[in-house]
Amino acid sequence: MTSHNEILDAALAKITTGYVFPELTGPITEAIRARQAEGGYDGLGDAEFCAAVTADLQAVCPDKHLRLMWSEEPAPVEEEDSPEEEKARWLVRYREGNFGIARVERLEGNVGYLDIRSIPDADAGTDAIGAAMQLVAHTEALVIDLRQCRGGSPNGVALWCSHFFGDDEVHLNDIYERATDATRQYWTYPHTPGPRYLDRPVTILTAAFTFSGGEELAYNLQALKRATLVGETTRGGAHPTDWIAITPHIAVTVPAARSINPVTGTNWEGVGVKPDVEAKAEDALETALALLAAE
Known part of the structure; x- marks a missing residue:
């Protein structure tokens, strides 16, 4: 059995070795080791231990993707999947x-x-996304409900966004990766699986629950003035993250990259995506439909 230490x-x-802001890893380590030395994690069960470490991590570095995660369901602990195994x-x-x-x-x-x-990843989700867009193709307005969206793939976000612009020349987002010290640009796709809207x-x-890739979809379309956001400010997680299993029930999530929006020059990390029209999450659909009816 793996000990908490x-x-x-x-x-x-x-x-x-992996956090996208290497200058912060020293203070993070110092804070966790100090807490460990004073017995702050002694006597805790695994779930409580993970929650306590996460709270201490985020007290030093308020990055909502930086976490020690507990899961009731066991997961395999592997050194590294092949790309084919991970994709499958x-x-x-x-x-x-x-x-x-x-x-x-x-x-x-x-x-x-x-x-x-x-x-989902664009390759995996292309048929489903295309089918969904086909079903709404002949409507006069569209509501995209991200109130329960927990995140996803950056290239999947780009595929969704591509349906709302006329060509492949719209710059959506950039992501800087620490491991490669390189920045990847995301643009709208030249071809979409469903009709463009x-x-x-x-x-x-949006809701306070909306996170990560869901936030990017909202942020991209808002920054490009292609959508109106109605609801609550989102959770504020803008850093693509590696999930690394340490035991079958405990994993560390490490933000390995960061988003840079080409319009705003920044992202929504820590502050969330702010709606154009504020409403309680449970009232957002009704509010949105009233606004559309008034146009």
Whole structure:
């Protein structure tokens, strides 16, 4: 059985070598080691231990992706998957979640509605995303509900965004990666699996729960003035993250990259994506439909 001290050693090693802001890894290590030395983690169960370490990590560095995670369901602890194995494992998850698409509807007033809970990799999700866009293609306005979206793939975000612009010359986002010391640009795709949704209003619903890739989708379309955001300020996680299992039940999540929006020059880390029209999450759809009806 892996001790809590061994788990801390492994987690801090991964943070030191992988965190996108290397200048912060020293203060992070010092704070965790000080807490460990004073007995701050003694006598805790695994779930409580992970919560305590996460709180201490975020007290030093308020990065919502930087966490020690406990899971009731065991996960395999492997040195490293091959790209093919990792792709296959994610494909199973995407299929189990219907590629993140929970509902597609046509609401009263010929308003399309998409309930998106997660965002798959573009290659895996292309057919599902195309089918969803086909079903709302002839509506007069579109509501994209991201209130329960927990995140997803940057290239999947780019694929969703591509349906709302006329060509492949729209610069959506940049992501800087520490491991390669390189910045990757994300642009709209020249071809989309579903029909493009142009010259009609798009409204995005947000909640305090909305996170990561869901936030990027909202942020990109808001920055480019292609969508109106209605709801609550989102959670504020803008750093693509590596998930590394330390034991079958405990993993460390390490932000290995950071987003840089080409319009704003920054991102939503720590501050969230702020809506254009504030509303309680449970009232956001009603508010959005009233705004669309008044146009």
